Structure formats: structure tokens, C-alpha cells
Amino acid sequence: MKSYTYILKCDDNSYYTGSTKDLDLRLKQHQGGEGSKHTSNRLPVELVYVEIFDRIDHAFEREKQIQKWSRKKKEALINGEFNKLTELSKSYRCK
Numbered sequence: 001m002k003s004y005t006y007i008l009k010c011d012d013n014s015y016y017t018g019s020t021k022d023l024d025l026r027l028k029q030h031q032g033g034e035g036s037k038h039t040s041n042r043l044p045v046e047l048v049y050v051e052i053f054d055r056i057d058h059a060f061e062r063e064k065q066i067q068k069w070s071r072k073k074k075e076a077l078i079n080g081e082f083n084k085l086t087e088l089s090k091s092y093r094c095k
Contacts, residue, residue, distance in 0.1 A: 003059035005066065007049040007078060010042035015074050017066045019059035023050065049078045 004023045008016040008030060016039050020026040026035065027047060033040040053059040066074065069088075076084040 001054075001056075003053045003056040005051045005053065005059045005062040006047060007066070007074065008039060008045040009048045010039060010045050012042045014038070014042060015048075015071070016042075016045065017063050017074075019056065019063040021056055 001021060003019065003021050004026075005017070005019045006023060006026075008018070010016060016030075016036065018026065018036070027045075029035040030039045030045050031043065033043060035045075039045050051059070051062060053062070066077070069077075073085060073088040076082070076088055
């Protein structure tokens with residue numbers, strides 16, 4: 001069964017990273033204010049990034065990895081600027 005790691009951009013320009021087995025349902029929950037405390041206070045939300053996995057545990061692991069990233073690194077991922085990810089990791093660790 002497909003599983004997903006996703007990033008939402010909230011109305012206050014913050015990002016929310018999550019994982020799910022049913023992306024359509026989860027997005028409806030977020031938009032309805034039932035997805036998470038973070039998104040319910042920052043509606044509306046916009047889906048800005050998705051990765052697809054074969055197993056939910058892999059999607060969950062990726063979610064936890066991305067949640068630790070800096071805003072700049074998340075934005076590089078969202079924008080498909082994969083060449084910047086390594087450099088942003090180095091910069092983030094040095095701070």
C-alpha cells in the first residue's frame with residue numbers, strides 16, 4: 001500500500017511535515033481543522049511537497065528526518081534544488 005510524506009505550507013508561512021497512508025483524506029482533515037494542532041491554528045494550508053513510499057514506516061522515518069531540517073533546507077527540497085541539500089546540512093550543523 002502506498003504511503004506518503006508531505007509538507008504543507010500554512011497561512012502564516014510556516015511548514016508542517018507529516019506522513020499518511022491516505023493523502024486525500026489527510027489533506028481534508030488538515031483543511032477542516034482536524035489534522036493537527038499546528039495546522040488547525042494556521043488555515044488554510046497548501047500541499048507543497050509529496051514523496052511516495054511502499055511502506056508507512058519508511059514514510060514516517062522520512063517525516064521525522066525532514067522535521068529536523070532548517071527552513072532553508074525544507075525550501076530547497078520543496079523547490080527541487082537537491083544540489084543545495086548537502087551544503088545546507090553542513091551550514092546548519094556549523095551554527
